Amino acid sequence: MSLFPNYHRAPVTFISAKNATWVDDHNQTYSDLSSGIGVYNVGANNPEVLTALTDQAANIWHVPNLYQNPLQETVAQKLGGDTYTTYFANSGAEANEAAIKLARLATGKSTIISFSNSFHGRTYAAMAATGQDSIHAGLPMLAGFKYATFNDINSLQALINDDVAAIMLELIQGEGGVIPAEPEFVAALVKLAHDNNILIIVDEVQTGIGRTGKKFAFENYDFEPDIFTSAKGLANGVPVGAMLAKNKLAPALAYGTHGSTFGGNPLSMAAASATLTVLEGLLPELEAKITLFWQKLSEFNTLASVTSVHGLGMMAGITLNIPVNRVVSDLLSEHIIVLSAGNNTLRLLPPLTISTEQLLKSLDQIKYYLS
Ligand SMILES: Cc1ncc(COP(=O)(O)O)c(C=O)c1O
Incomplete structure (x- = not known):
């Protein structure tokens, strides 16, 4: 075997x-x-993505994050415009790891509240944020994660205290069974987070890149998360992940706090840039x-x-x-x-x-x- x-x-x-x-x-x-x-x-x-990928492959495949990478700037602009600052990773789980780390660094608090039935990935913090016992089975879990019941604002309210850094959710739970968040629940969650100075992380790994009919699912719910993550469709099959945060949070991911050898690699960035252009037309x-x-x-x-x-x-x-x-x-x-x-x-x-x-x-x- x-x-x-x-x-x-x-x-x-x-x-x-x-x-x-x-x-x-x-x-x-x-x-x-x-x-x-x-x-x-x-x-x-996709022919446009294929052309972008093969053209890039003919030039340079890998440039470490020690040097300028204009393609990363292009993709970041296409994803988050002037509102968000972007960090590139290689997968959805990694993007979520970065989101959790940033929320903790930016707030100085540690608790992340996520939801029953959620899925955020298989690396350690992403797994800890995942609200499914079967995913945690047989493993010691990280401290600092709590779980509210999805679509139940009272269960979320009951977990709020001074140590909560962020509330993390999928707006349509994908692996959990394609369960949409109810609009009233999201509106109440946004108010609760705002009133208590808590960040909102939206995991758009499965729901983003046009999947719900908008570029990102949060556009269907009429609010802007403080932090959101993308992967899966972002480069249409070339491994990539992205974590975006409102510009004011950017200084918290200061020099030396985070990084990746391959994150934002030229091949994935060329594919992502072409994918996002195709998506705009679609x-x-x-x-x-x-x-x-x-x-x-x-x-x-x-x-x-x-x-x-x-x-x-x-x-x-x-x-x-x-x-x-x-x-x-x-x-x-x-x-x-x-x-x-x-x-x-x-x-x-x-x-x-x-x-x-x-x-x-x-x-x-x-x-x-x-x-
Ligand atoms: C909502 C969500 N978040 C995170 C992940 C993990 O992404 P990856 O498998 O790229 O690490 C997935 C994968 O299915 C997902 O659906």
């Missing part, structure tokens, strides 16, 4: 992909409604596709195997009363790539660039399977 048994891998080997169609080593095609777990937001092998036309997506999904509510359908934008959860893992593997046999999440939920994260025809056809196939 050459690899650790920490993943369950389906018996299929993909060798190429274009937009929402993947090809296996027997030349069989599959329809992708997963975006490779929320990564290929602008479509697999966002205005996304609403019509999202409307069709949810019109079709509403038909699933009548199926006997479906308990509920929930989500936002191009991020949907279909909670089932039949075992979801079997559904995922059966659909793979039928050449449709989907995901599971949380409590027996089928999770759909189609590329934002999928054609309407392919999207509706794949949904019809899933509906037929579930009927």
Whole structure:
């Protein structure tokens, strides 16, 4: 055995992909409604991203953070404009580590409140922030993390004290089952944080880069977090993470407090810059596709195997009363790539660039399977 048994891998080997169609080593095609777990937001092998990546590869692949990196400045500007300051990492978990560290350094306080059912990654602080016992199982946990009940403002209120540095949340819990935060809950959370001088960290690792129909999910909730993180779709498949904070917090991540060898590497920055340009062009036309997506999904509510359908934008959860893992593997046999999440939920994260025809056809196939 050459690899650790920490993943369950389906018996299929993909060798190429274009937009929402993947090809296996027997030349069989599959329809992708997963975006490779929320990564290929602008479509697999997106031509603009491919060109940016290959052009960059022909010049220079790696420049340490000891030298100027104008590409990082470009991507930071595209992500956060003049409002936010950016730190680049290599993954979502790492971006969240940086967010937690910054919140503690900037406030001089230590407690991070996150939520039941949340997922923030597998490194130590990101794992500690994750509000799922199964993720902590068998491991000693870091101090300074508390968990409120998602969508329950009273449970959050009960944990507030003078040591709380930040409240950290996903606005749509992804791994936890595609559960949206209720707008009234978010409004009350924002007020509570403001009244108590507590920072808000929004984990946009899965919800960002157009996934909910806006560049970032917080735009649907009409507030600006103090800190937010991005990864997954940011460079459309090239490993990258980003932590952004309101400019006034920037001095707290002072020289020597944090760093990464590869963070903001030229390859990932070239891919991220191209991805964000493609995304800007896509966002205005996304609403019509999202409307069709949810019109079709509403038909699933009548199926006997479906308990509920929930989500936002191009991020949907279909909670089932039949075992979801079997559904995922059966659909793979039928050449449709989907995901599971949380409590027996089928999770759909189609590329934002999928054609309407392919999207509706794949949904019809899933509906037929579930009927
Ligand atoms: C909301 C959220 N945060 C953080 C992470 C961790 O990201 P990564 O796997 O890139 O470390 C994930 C991954 O699924 C995620 O969905």
